[in-house]
Amino acid sequence: MAVFKRKIYDKLKEWKETAKGTKSILIEGARRIGKSTIAEEFAKNEYKSYILIDFNNASDVVKSAFESYLNNLDSFFMIISSEYGVKLYERESLIIFDEIQQFSKARQSVKYLVADGRYDYIETGSLISIKENVKGITIPSEERRLAMYPMDFEEFAWALGEGQMINYIRRCFKDRMPLEQGIHAKAMLLFRQYMIVGGMPKSVSAYLENGRDFKMSDMEKRDILALYRNDMMKIEAAYKSAVLAIFDQIPAFLSKAERRVVFSKIDKGASFPKYHDTFFWLADSMVANECFNCSDPNVGLSLNGNRTFVKCYMGDTGLLMSHIFDENEISDGELYREILFGKLSTNEGMLYENAIAQMLVAAGHKLYFYTRYNNEKHRNDIEIDFILSNNSKLKYKIYL
Numbered sequence: 001m002a003v004f005k006r007k008i009y010d011k012l013k014e015w016k017e018t019a020k021g022t023k024s025i026l027i028e029g030a031r032r033i034g035k036s037t038i039a040e041e042f043a044k045n046e047y048k049s050y051i052l053i054d055f056n057n058a059s060d061v062v063k064s065a066f067e068s069y070l071n072n073l074d075s076f077f078m079i080i081s082s083e084y085g086v087k088l089y090e091r092e093s094l095i096i097f098d099e100i101q102q103f104s105k106a107r108q109s110v111k112y113l114v115a116d117g118r119y120d121y122i123e124t125g126s127l128i129s130i131k132e133n134v135k136g137i138t139i140p141s142e143e144r145r146l147a148m149y150p151m152d153f154e155e156f157a158w159a160l161g162e163g164q165m166i167n168y169i170r171r172c173f174k175d176r177m178p179l180e181q182g183i184h185a186k187a188m189l190l191f192r193q194y195m196i197v198g199g200m201p202k203s204v205s206a207y208l209e210n211g212r213d214f215k216m217s218d219m220e221k222r223d224i225l226a227l228y229r230n231d232m233m234k235i236e237a238a239y240k241s242a243v244l245a246i247f248d249q250i251p252a253f254l255s256k257a258e259r260r261v262v263f264s265k266i267d268k269g270a271s272f273p274k275y276h277d278t279f280f281w282l283a284d285s286m287v288a289n290e291c292f293n294c295s296d297p298n299v300g301l302s303l304n305g306n307r308t309f310v311k312c313y314m315g316d317t318g319l320l321m322s323h324i325f326d327e328n329e330i331s332d333g334e335l336y337r338e339i340l341f342g343k344l345s346t347n348e349g350m351l352y353e354n355a356i357a358q359m360l361v362a363a364g365h366k367l368y369f370y371t372r373y374n375n376e377k378h379r380n381d382i383e384i385d386f387i388l389s390n391n392s393k394l395k396y397k398i399y400l
Contacts, residue, residue, distance in 0.1 A: 002205050003041050005158045006034065008148050012042045015144065016120065021091065022142070024110045024121035026100075029148035030286040030315055031231065032224045034201040035124040038148070039096050042122070048092040051084045055102035059083065066105045073116050090118045097123045107140070114142040126231075126285070149286070149362040150199030150316040153191060153355075159204050162190060192340050195351050198318010199358075200224055214336045221322040228287055235281065242278040250288065250312055251324040254350040259311045259385075279310060289313040289357050291367035294387055311369060313357040320354050353385060360386060 008027070015025045027035045036052075043050035053062060061083055069076040080095070081088050088095075100107050100123045113121060123143070151159070157166045165187060172179050179187060197207045197217045202224070207217040232243050246261070253261050282288040293309035314320035324347060329335060338344040339351070357367055365388050372382040389398050 002159075002201075002208065003037060004034070004151065004155065004201055004204065006038050006151070006155055008038055008146065009042060011146060012038070012122075013046070015146070016046060019120075019144065021117050021120055022114065023144045024114055024123060024140070024142060026123040026125060026143050026145045027148050028125055028145055028286070030150075031126045031227050032200055032202060033148055033150050035126075035148055036096075036098050037201065039098070039122045039124055043094045043096060047094040047120070048089045049086050050094040050096060051080060051086050051088070052096040052098055053080070053084075053106070054098040055106065056099050058103065063103060063105075066103070066109055070109055070112050073112070073118075077118070088119060093118075094120045094122060097121065099125060101125045107143075108138055111138070111140040111142050114140070147286070150318075150358070151201065151204060152199060152359055152362050153194050156194045156197070156199060156204065157190060159208065160190065160193075165190065188342070189340060191355075192342070195317050195355050196321055196336060196339055198316045198321065200316055200318060203318055214333070215330070217318070218322050218327070218330060221319050222327070225319060225323060231285070237277065239275075239277045239281065242275055243281050246275065246278050246282060246312065247287070250314055251320065251350075253312060254320075254354060255324075255347060259350065259353065261310050261312055279312065282312065287315050289315055289361045289367060291357060291369055291386070294368040294370050309371075311367075313354045313367075315358065315361075317351060317355040317358055320351065356386065360388070 012025065015023070019025070027039060029035050036054075040050070040052055043052070061079065065076050065079040065083075069079065077088060086093075095113075097106050097110075107123065110121060110123070113119070154166050157163065165183070168183060169179065169187060171177075178184070193212075196214055197203055198221065200221060202220045203217045206220045207213065210216040228247070229244070232240065232247060235243060253259065279288075279290050283290045289312075291311040291313065314323060325335060335344070339348070342348075344351075360367060368387045370382070370384040370387055387398055
């Protein structure tokens with residue numbers, strides 16, 4: 001699979017230059033967004049040598065080293081180095097703990113390894129902050145966490161060789177100038193491709209390596225959705241069935257005019273408190289992005305967040321596409337043509353809204369929406385899909 005240019009690479013360089021071995025870095029994100037790939041690419045380019053320990057298939061020798069030799073790090077590093085056949089160089093080598101949630105002892109060991117100071121450490125993990133994955137261990141304070149998301153539109157454009165287009169869009173945005181009409185049409189075609197393919201690297205790779213074939217991209221996305229469902233089936237908590245129910249109904253919720261989750265449609269008499277852990281799991285695993293109602297945006301978004309009203313977006317719009325439509329619905333390519341040329345009669349609004357939510361979250365924003373109910377008209381007369389704030393305490397501003 002191709003290795004794509006990702007913005008997180010620069011954040012890793014910043015960590016290396018500023019932390020100087022005093023902190024490990026934990027790359028968190030949903031499954032299949034490219035965490036392992038970017039960690040290994042960074043290791044190849046920025047260090048003299050590296051070892052990648054994949055805890056999905058780490059040997060008993062490696063695991064026993066964590067159990068028995070953390071009080072004798074000379075022996076620990078000798079075992080690891082020998083097992084992987086890699087020479088380690090002090091302050092010039094990186095050790096990657098891949099899928100670290102599979103072996104909690106390794107995560108706890110970071111405290112001692114960082115204090116030792118010989119090497120740098122990157123951890124990668126899927127669903128790593130879910131409560132059942134951290135039971136019984138002490139989370140190391142020597143660990144810096146870094147969220148990673150699917151490829152955003154800019155990264156997708158880079159992958160398609162459209163860097164000049166992105167530079168032009170940036171200039172127009174900075175100067176508050178509209179795009180030239182012909183380039184605008186080309187940019188929208190590119191954006192619609194992004195909505196269909198999404199930002200999962202395997203989907204993008206399948207699309208490009210097969211002559212921009214949407215069907216090959218769709219196959220990869222359905223494999224990823226199956227992995228997500230498999231993760232949900234492994235939830236040990238009582239809310240497992242609720243997680244599956246919400247996940248399966250995300251397209252149905254977004255297809256409604258107001259996009260909100262209607263709990264009574266899931267379970268008669270249900271309310272948000274009953275599903276609190278469900279939304280925590282979906283958001284914390286980064287499979288979905290939640291958006292809460294803000295009752296008074298003039299004071300502060302988080303202070304007035306009303307968690308009884310929630311919208312739930314897919315973490316990747318390309319995955320939403322494959323989640324919405326059955327394979328038979330897209331087999332003849334007509335659906336793709338309708339989306340590419342802006343002629344989709346239904347569901348198009350939900351795709352754009354999901355894409356915007358995805359990009360806002362990747363840019364570090366928490367999602368809030370606002371509605372105002374008009375008692376005379378017996379309906380909402382104001383609906384604002386997304387409200388952002390500058391997070392300033394002194395010069396507070398909101399953006400609609």
